[in-house]
Amino acid sequence: MEKIVFVSGYKPQELGIFKQNHPSIAYIKKAIKHQLESLIDDGLEWIIISGQLGTELWTAEVVFDLQMEDHSELKLAVITPFLNQEKNWSESNQELYEMVLMQADFVDSITKKEYEAPWQFRVKNQFLIEKSDVLLLFYDEEKEGSPKYLYRAARDYEQNHEYNLRLITFYDLQLLVEEENQ
Incomplete structure (x- = not known):
């Protein structure tokens, strides 16, 4: 049984998204919701999310919608790689982040200190993979970006453990767009 899902993926700037009302976000959220509903x-x-901008915070919004619809039993954990990760974000991104933290069922930080070095991201990836049954990753091998490290870590972990790696690709989004336009 897949009880714990770690969701991650691209950050907004990797997708050319610079506003929280960008039309692509609705399709990304729809794809995430579809996957979560099947799970x-x-x-x-x-x-579980680590609270990164983009896919992870959009996932939190999807979870809150699902909780209000008819899945009040669903829980959201925000487990950050380090303290104050939002420190250098824009004010609107910080507001979104704070709203997510306030509504989450569990909030913690893995390293209990502020950012020091990239090793904190590797530790976060490994920790969250080991604590989950499934990684739902918005990632397409055709377009590399920051999710490639998590993708590789999950693929390595999958070799020796019962683990489920699920991808949302650009092709999946294209199908949603086409479906809606018919």
Whole structure:
């Protein structure tokens, strides 16, 4: 049973998204929601994010929508790689982040200190993969970006553990757009 899902993926700037009302976000959220709904049928209880801008915060918004619809049993955990990761973000991004933290069911930080070095991201990836049953990753091998490190870590982990790596690709988004335009 897939009870804990770690969701991650591209950051907004990697997708050319610079406003929180960009039309592409609706399709990304729809793809995330579709995947989460199928996992709910398999016993999903917790969604974990590390609170990064983009895919992860959009996932939090999807979880809050699902909770209000008819999945109040769903829980959201925000487990950050280090303290105050939002420190240098824009004011609107900080507001979104604070709103997510206030509504989350669990909030913690892995390293209990502020950013020091890239090793904190590697530790976060490994920790969250090991604590979850599924990684739902918005990533397409055709367009590399920051998710490639998490993708590789999950693929390596999958070799020796029962682990489920699910991708949302640009092709999946294209299908959603086409479906809606018919």
